[in-house]
Amino acid sequence: MHRRTLLLAGIVMLIAGTAEAQEPRPGRRWRGGAGDRTSDAPRAPVAYGPHRLQSFDVYDNPAATAAILLFVHGGGWAHGDKAMVHDLPDYAVRHGLTLVSVDYRLAPEVTARQQAEDLATAIAGVRDRFPGRPIVLLGHSAGAHLVALVGVDPEYLGAHGLAPSDLAAVIPLDGAGYDATEPRRPGPVGRLLERMYDQAFGDQRAELSPILRVQPGVSYPPFLIFHIASREDSADQSRRLAQALTTAGGRAEVISAPGDTHGEINSEFGQAGDEEGERAARFIAAVT
Template structure:
């Protein structure tokens, strides 16, 4: 039994890169919660751990997320800015040198709408973006269950409004913005780009957003994904969207894809996820019918996490696709 518990603890640590690096252990309460949740689970303990996050108590889920972010590095030149009064309403900003009007690449992290932090991936993405001549902004937003998905979308629209209002002082072009999100972040930026009342309420004109990049999202049509038999994170969807079909539809980018929408879209599902590809193609088809340009480029050889982590690396497939997309919008 002792060996089994140690193995389980090792798996828990594997979820968090920071915890592995520090060789720290989760709290006794969180370890016990994971063991109780996953003991005897179908598919084994390792499979359970990969899908356990939405089922954990809020303190344990937050602790795991905080550990994962603890050793993430900010690149030199990144500054943190408050765009609202809540501690989560913060964004990081890095602006390329030698320009007084840089276009803005606005990144939104994932985490199942309930965890995550803006610092994830900044070390690679921010220098890459500024090297392409784009200012890089990465935004936090309030999280489920303390906030609703509707409030999350409003937070992000308000972050965009702050950037536009302070564009001149920060060396930004307020009317050349590209939204990019990973996982739940992909859902949120897709929602901003289709259900445009969030931008309107924040005073952000739709014309200021030139494009949207989606990194392996699978929740563009929430009712179909939430009810899918193979949706292994169904509890996460229930926590974010409830079981109300009307609310699920109201928070589905695909259901809002009738014009007007952001005009240009690049959608990057990974090859190994049939649900992500199906959701991506469904959204792209709806966008094209409404007159937008929407390209789906399936990314080979990547996992859900490695796609996001590798973005900005030289020779990376997805990075090349994004670079070409950004050039087309300049």
């Protein structure tokens, strides 16, 4: 098998599971591999809705005086949970941030639209809990898509009397759902991806594509968009999202992460000395 096909197959296995062995079920929790470890750092769960997945964890950091870092996990829109924060609690402490990690309802029980609505509701709850503190969104994979969607489409935060400009910044990590209307490549990997996208987007791919939702006249928060160097779809869509934002008068920068895999850019992000994490910390300090 071609090396690129092997790489893409690994990404699909990581974020979506195999179609044969991991049929998604509503609310299913997914632990993935060793890279998806959780943290034992003290945290307080806060419900923002009646569903058991509508909650966020606030990680203890009494000395935090800077921004709220609101993390959104990945997992192909159908898996994952808020406990998969890796070294982000330590990262938050090092940089004076308060870490909040958000759960949201999962496909196929809901689509990405309801997940974005969940995220917007959680943001409103965090804003009420920490009045006056700037909020930075950080999301990986499917979470990268969700933070980008809420960061560009006024519909979601508008339901809570807020706007994208009320966010201090948005940091997506290696997403590729920014334009969900793009066709998948032929072959088994493409078929797996197509199944995952059908489940998450249904017939609303254009309406749920951040690139296609950027419009002039809207004030956007600054974006710092990361992608791994070896993943063409993420690289292309990251550049297109940044172009759409800058054309509309916003600010966006794209950073390629050489040597990282789709999982490593997330799991290593909070580690001391990680290039991508430290680059993001400087960005957060500059915009808040």
